[in-house]
Structure formats: C-alpha cells, structure tokens
Amino acid sequence: MTWRERFPVLREHAYLNAGTFGPLSRATLDAMAALREWEGEHGRAGGTYFEEMLARRERVRELVAAQIAAPAANVALTASTTQGVQVVVAGLELGAGDEVVSTDAEHFGLTGPLVAAGVDLRVAAVKGKPAADLFDLVRAQVTPKTRLIALSAVSWIDGAVFPWRELRDATGVPVLVDGAQAAGAIDVDATGADFFTVSAQKWLCGPDSTGALYVREVDALPPRLVGYPAAESYDIAEGTWVPKAGAMRFEPGFTPATALAGLEAALTDLPDGRHARARELTERCRELLIDAGVDVATEPGQATLVSFRVAGDTTDTVRRLYDRGVLLRELPGTGLLRASVGWWNDESDLERLVEGLRRR
Numbered sequence: 361m362t363w364r365e366r367f368p369v370l371r372e373h374a375y376l377n378a379g380t381f382g383p384l385s386r387a388t389l390d391a392m393a394a395l396r397e398w399e400g401e402h403g404r405a406g407g408t409y410f411e412e413m414l415a416r417r418e419r420v421r422e423l424v425a426a427q428i429a430a431p432a433a434n435v436a437l438t439a440s441t442t443q444g445v446q447v448v449v450a451g452l453e454l455g456a457g458d459e460v461v462s463t464d465a466e467h468f469g470l471t472g473p474l475v476a477a478g479v480d481l482r483v484a485a486v487k488g489k490p491a492a493d494l495f496d497l498v499r500a501q502v503t504p505k506t507r508l509i510a511l512s513a514v515s516w517i518d519g520a521v522f523p524w525r526e527l528r529d530a531t532g533v534p535v536l537v538d539g540a541q542a543a544g545a546i547d548v549d550a551t552g553a554d555f556f557t558v559s560a561q562k563w564l565c566g567p568d569s570t571g572a573l574y575v576r577e578v579d580a581l582p583p584r585l586v587g588y589p590a591a592e593s594y595d596i597a598e599g600t601w602v603p604k605a606g607a608m609r610f611e612p613g614f615t616p617a618t619a620l621a622g623l624e625a626a627l628t629d630l631p632d633g634r635h636a637r638a639r640e641l642t643e644r645c646r647e648l649l650i651d652a653g654v655d656v657a658t659e660p661g662q663a664t665l666v667s668f669r670v671a672g673d674t675t676d677t678v679r680r681l682y683d684r685g686v687l688l689r690e691l692p693g694t695g696l697l698r699a700s701v702g703w704w705n706d707e708s709d710l711e712r713l714v715e716g717l718r719r720r
C-alpha cells in the first residue's frame with residue numbers, strides 16, 4: 361500500500377487541510393468503528409472494557425510522546441492544544457499582574473486562555489515579518505518581569521517556524537509552546553520547552569478532540585484543571601486528593617474510548633521519512649504556486665503550511681476549489697488561503713490546487 365492509499369479521502373480529493381483536521385486513515389476509521397460496534401453489542405461496561413481502555417491510554421501516551429521526542433511520564437493526554445494551555449495557565453495561577461510575552465500571530469487557542477485569565481500580555485508584532493526577524497521582535501518584548509513566553513512552534517497563519525528554543529536559551533524565561541502546527545508535521549523535540557502542546561487531530565491524523573501536553577518539570581506545576589484520571593486517590597469527606605505520578609496528574613478527563621482507539625491506529629506503523637517528504641512537497645507547492653503567478657506569503661524553508669493571496673473573494677475561491685475536490689481553508693481577516701501539505705499528499709494534489717486556482 362502506498363502512503364497515500366492509507367487515506368480514503370485522497371481517492372477523490374486533493375486534501376490540503378491538515379492544519380485544521382488531518383485525513384483519517386482506513387486503519388483509524390476501522391479501529392473506531394470496530395470498538396463502537398463492540399460497545400453497541402456488549403455495552404460500555406465491564407472490568408475488561410475499562411482495563412483495556414486504561415492500557416490503551418498508556419500505549420497512546422507512549423506513542424504521542426515518541427512523536428515529540430519526550431518521555432511518556434511527562435506527557436498528559438488532553439482534548440486539544442487549547443486544553444493544554446488551560447492546564448498551564450491554571451497551574452501557574454496566571455492572572456492580573458503576571459507579564460506574559462506572546463505574538464500577534466498566535467491562535468486564540470493559545471492567547472484566549474491567557475487573556476481570559478487577565479494576564480498582562482506583551483504582544484510582539486511579528487505578523488508578515490521575515491522569519492529571520494522573529495527572535496529579535498519577541499526578545500524585545502521580554503522584561504525582567506516576564507513570567508512566561510507563550511508562542512507557537514509553527515505559525516498557523518503562514519507556517520513560519522518560531523525560534524522558541526533560542527528564546528528560552530537567551531532569556532531563561534519559561535516557554536509555553538503551542539505545538540498545534542508542528543507535532544506530526546515536522547521533526548519535534550519538545551524537551552527544550554517547559555510546556556509543549558499537541559493537537560492530535562491535525563498532523564497526527566487522530567480523531568477529533570485528541571491532544572497532549574508535555575510538562576518538563578512535573579513537580580513544579582500544580583495540577584489545577586484536573587479530572588478523574590489525574591487522581592491516584594481521594595477522600596471526599598476529608599476534602600483531599602493525591603495526584604498521580606508523572607504528567608497524568610494534569611489530565612482533565614478521559615479521551616473517549618473510540619477516539620483513543622482511532623488515535624492508537626493513527627500513530628502505529630507510521631512510515632519513516634515522512635517529515636522529510638512533507639517538507640519536500642511543501643517546497644514544491646510553493647514553487648508551483650509561484651510559477652503560476654500566485655502571491656505566496658510563506659517563506660521557503662519553514663514548516664508544512666503554504667499561505668498565499670489570490671485576487672478576488674477568498675471565501676468564494678475556497679468554495680470553488682472545494683467543488684473541484686481541492687480542500688483547503690481561508691484564514692479569515694487576512695486575505696490568505698492556506699494549503700496544508702502532508703506526507704500523505706503527492707504532486708497530483710498540488711497540481712490540482714494550481715489548476716483549480718487557474719480555472720476558478
């Protein structure tokens with residue numbers, strides 16, 4: 361089976377939308393359907409059912425951890441990047457008077473929980489700036505009062521790679537890295553970060569509402585946004601609880617059993633060389649668009665998103681492309697369209713994109 365044949369959606373579509381949701385593989389679909397059927401026939405009950413779910417949870421933790429080169433003991437399973445950010449914001453008890461440095465190119469999933477907590481946000485204006493300037497622009501916002509630097513590993517707007525590791529090294533300030541557009545797309549080593557979030561529904565091709573949070577120093581972050589999986593034990597009468605060892609203590613809830621089964625399938629048997637292949641195709645996508653006269657906003661040598669401007673209404677363009685089987689998204693308020701290029705794509709998808717733009 362070719363890499364492409366794993367994903368039914370690619371039979372008919374030029375699927376370029378993993379920055380929102382990755383394609384679901386046949387293996388993922390089958391694993392979810394099989395467990396759902398079992399649940400329907402036998403009930404979501406019984407010691408074996410629950411034990412198997414817990415065992416799968418630990419296998420998935422290992423698999424996700426491997427994707428970001430982190431120890432599994434430091435990885436909590438979450439529902440999303442946003443939820444990982446909420447865990448960190450709650451744990452650090454960030455609020456009014458706490459200075460946090462971020463950028464104007466962040467997703468609300470990162471800045472939303474910070475702003476809602478009332479932190480003093482210092483925002484580096486990086487949008488549209490060359491990737492080579494990002495370090496200086498963010499560094500300039502850091503003061504002796506800064507408690508946290510919160511920024512993406514890869515910009516969701518144009519795919520620029522952000523220098524979070526260099527900022528951590530240069531300032532000594534803890535970094536909360538939004539890994540939504542990085543994990544599963546490019547090689548990631550999260551261990552240089554203090555906190556690193558994963559959205560598994562995107563480039564890891566997991567089911568909806570799956571994700572993870574890496575925490576480097578587990579004992580230094582109080583578990584505040586917790587749910588049942590976080591507790592080793594508790595005493596309601598005494599009003600006490602004992603957190604689990606490791607990053608499990610940060611877990612806000614259980615991933616649905618079927619989603620967990622789908623995620624396990626998605627993270628099993630991944631082909632070697634996939635990130636290099638995705639990078640190669642991304643550069644090819646840029647070239648093809650530029651050759652076709654398209655105004656490409658993404659610089660070369662970044663991650664796996666390619667953003668570009670075309671004349672006319674972007675919503676209408678996305679709709680017309682959709683009708684031709686080319687699936688991508690617009691970025692509201694920016695005039696940009698965004699193609700997500702994954703290891704499952706091939707040149708035919710890129711050609712269909714260019715052709716679709718030409719004939720629109």
Ligand SMILES: Cc1ncc(COP(=O)(O)O)c(C=O)c1O
Nearest residue numbers: 440441442467469516538540559
């Ligand atoms: C950079 C970035 N951060 C956060 C998010 C939100 O992700 P999630 O739905 O996993 O919270 C997205 C989703 O598009 C994103 O692109």
